[in-house]
Amino acid sequence: xxxxxxxxxxxxxxxxxxxxxxxxxxxxxxxxxxxxxxxxxxxxxxxxxxxxxxxxxxxxxxxxxxxxxxxxxxxxxxxxxxxxxxxxxxxxxxxxxxxxxxxxxxxxxxxxxxxxxxxxxxxxxxxxxxxxxxxxxxxxxxxxxxxxx
Numbered sequence: 001x002x003x004x005x006x007x008x009x010x011x012x013x014x015x016x017x018x019x020x021x022x023x024x025x026x027x028x029x030x031x032x033x034x035x036x037x038x039x040x041x042x043x044x045x046x047x048x049x050x051x052x053x054x055x056x057x058x059x060x061x062x063x064x065x066x067x068x069x070x071x072x073x074x075x076x077x078x079x080x081x082x083x084x085x086x087x088x089x090x091x092x093x094x095x096x097x098x099x100x101x102x103x104x105x106x107x108x109x110x111x112x113x114x115x116x117x118x119x120x121x122x123x124x125x126x127x128x129x130x131x132x133x134x135x136x137x138x139x140x141x142x143x144x145x146x147x148x149x
Contacts, residue, residue: 107115128136
């Protein structure tokens with residue numbers, strides 16, 4: 001006849017249970033209320049973890065928003081400074097062009113040296129003005145007339 005099922009020893013492993021076999025169903029051991037309390041505790045712990053993660057995500061989002069605003073502000077400032085620098089560069093270029101134009105209009109060293117030679121040759125300090133000539137002529141005429149008398 002059929003052999004009655006034998007109880008396995010607690011120390012002997014289940015031969016049919018392998019590494020990849022599905023886990024055995026937990027046998028209802030103990031009080032149902034105790035199992036419910038345990039499940040409720042685990043559920044509360046999971047809810048607290050979820051809330052904590054939600055708060056962390058909110059803080060990270062706020063930090064990202066503030067960092068993004070700060071970065072946008074800094075980028076705007078840099079763009080404004082870049083615009084000012086470009087305007088300054090245009091001003092400097094215009095000033096340099098004006099200086100170059102003025103330098104081209106200024107007398108060159110050779111021209112100045114040639115003028116210097118002419119001035120020393122003519123000796124303008126020895127020139128007489130018309131008034132001086134008239135005065136000298138008048139004095140000479142007076143001298144002649146006074147001698148004739």
